[in-house]
Amino acid sequence: MSNSYPVQGAGLGLRRTFIGSLAESIPSQIDFMEVAPENWIDVGGKFGHQFYKIAEQIPIVCHGLSLNIGGAAPLDEAFLGKVKQFLELHNISLYSEHLSYCADNGHLYDLMPIPFTEEAVKYVVERIKRVQDILGQRIAMENASYYAEIGKEMEEIEFVNAVLEEADCLFHIDINNIYVNSINHKYDAEKFLKALPGDRIAYAHIAGHFVEEQDLRVDTHGADVIDPVWQLLDIAYDHFGVFPTLLERDFNIPPLHELLKEVDIIRDYQFKYSKNDKSIKQQQN
Secondary structure (H helix, E strand, O other): OOOOOOOEEEEEEHHHHHHHHHHHHOOOOOOOOEEHHHHHHOHHHHHHHHHHHHHOOOOOEEEEEOOOOOOOOOHHHHHHHHHHHHHHHHOOOOOOOOOEEEEEOOOOEEEOOOOOOOHHHHHHHHHHHHHHHHHHOOOOEOOOOOOOOOOOOOOHHHHHHHHHHHHHHEEEHHHHHHHHHHOOOOHHHHHHHHHOOHEEEEEEEEOOEEEEOOEEOOOOOOOOHHHHHHHHHHHHHHHOOOOOEEEOOOOOOHHHHHHHHHHHHHHHHHHHOOOOOOOHHHHHO
């Protein structure tokens, strides 16, 4: 398959702390924005009005929080119906989710790892296919951070690649998660990165994390992106070509002008490779 991206350039996750200023004017550094549909479906009032104004000005992608693709509970098809309506209402071309589970007889309020097994691959693949049937489009699955390997029968890279291939879905690559997992589980981040299917990449996340111990990193999205993660993004662009990349910041959110400095760094890396890019070619056709 060849890559034709749903959005282009550098993006920023939409947060209510700065939605007011964005509704008035979108900074030129931001090419697209991302929202969790759970946070915006059926929202009215001031925030709903501001969101509508933003969605009219700039492309939006959706990154879900509660699909629970790896969970034992049945898929919430009523919720997926609302997601479909939301995507259509705002002309949103991509919905992505985490390759994890988040509910077990109630919401766990965290993303839990799926066992890396053949059985889990088959189970998750069937659920992804069902979601894609309901939405009438491919979705993208994101490589998740995890802190324990439960019932492991294969390597993470084998699990991720098998799910993407068998479900024939897109890939939402999270650069920080690769780095965090490589520290926590002691593997080579660059080797892992280069083994991923670049032709399935829809877009990327880059974010900061918390250093709990020298050999334990926590994926918090609450700090600036560190140099090794930027370097991994640089390697990814060099290997796969430039793909859309979004800055995630969920906690300890600084003023918008500070976030834009990191968005500018994304743009700088993209410009570095744009002249002889391997993948942006498909966007221009």
